[in-house]
Amino acid sequence: MILESKKTTLAFRCPLCGQSILSGVNLFRISGDLLRLRCPDCDTALTLNKTNDGKFRLSVPCMFCPKPHNYLLSEGTLFKEGLFTLPCALSGMDVLYIGKEEQVKRALEESDKLLDSMLDEEEKEQLTALHRKGGEEEGYDPAVEHVMRFLLCELEDEKKISCFCDGKEEIPLYDFQVLSERVRVFCHCCNAETYLPLRSEADAEDIVKIDALELK
Ligand SMILES: [Zn+2]
Numbered sequence: 001m002i003l004e005s006k007k008t009t010l011a012f013r014c015p016l017c018g019q020s021i022l023s024g025v026n027l028f029r030i031s032g033d034l035l036r037l038r039c040p041d042c043d044t045a046l047t048l049n050k051t052n053d054g055k056f057r058l059s060v061p062c063m064f065c066p067k068p069h070n071y072l073l074s075e076g077t078l079f080k081e082g083l084f085t086l087p088c089a090l091s092g093m094d095v096l097y098i099g100k101e102e103q104v105k106r107a108l109e110e111s112d113k114l115l116d117s118m119l120d121e122e123e124k125e126q127l128t129a130l131h132r133k134g135g136e137e138e139g140y141d142p143a144v145e146h147v148m149r150f151l152l153c154e155l156e157d158e159k160k161i162s163c164f165c166d167g168k169e170e171i172p173l174y175d176f177q178v179l180s181e182r183v184r185v186f187c188h189c190c191n192a193e194t195y196l197p198l199r200s201e202a203d204a205e206d207i208v209k210i211d212a213l214e215l216k
């Protein structure tokens with residue numbers, strides 16, 4: 001018996017140069033390792049890795065936000081028939097495209113048109129400048145982002161995050177935003193959220209010790 005290998009196409013838009021990065025992904029290529037789709041001209045990348053419970057965690061760069069968005073998808077969603085897109089919670093624009101190559105290309109063309117109608121050259125330039133500055137923003141601490149990403153992965157793997165998706169068919173998609181004096185943790189799927197204080201190093205240390213999160 002020949003097992004048909006599961007394939008899909010993933011795409012995102014590079015926030016630095018604006019071009020769409022598209023790549024075929026084979027299920028067997030993802031087993032275990034971290035998969036990175038890089039923009040050939042910039043150093044931005046979408047990353048995908050498999051969690052202990054067989055889901056897929058994606059970190060996707062976004063044109064409108066300084067930080068990438070995190071999504072957690074089941075194998076069924078990643079390799080299902082038809083086009084599947086995920087939006088940025090802030091701008092409403094799709095940032096991640098999954099599906100057959102043709103469908104993904106068509107969706108990207110649509111999004112090109114939409115972007116062109118929304119933004120003029122000057123506004124596009126301002127958006128890419130936001131990403132070039134990146135880590136130099138005042139009060140920005142990349143360590144916090146790293147810790148949050150790690151913490152969310154841990155809690156998710158251990159099923160210690162709850163939201164309105166619990167007990168429903170929905171697959172929760174957890175993400176976070178580092179704000180000026182706090183971190184917002186939220187679920188893309190049901191919009192449940194919670195805020196963690198982040199005013200001092202002591203707060204950051206407390207965040208590391210969190211062992212469960214209830215979003216509401
Ligand atoms: Zn680029």
Ligand SMILES: [Zn+2]
Nearest residue numbers: 062064065088
């Ligand atoms: Zn965004």
Ligand SMILES: [Zn+2]
Nearest residue numbers: 163165187190
């Ligand atoms: Zn939820």
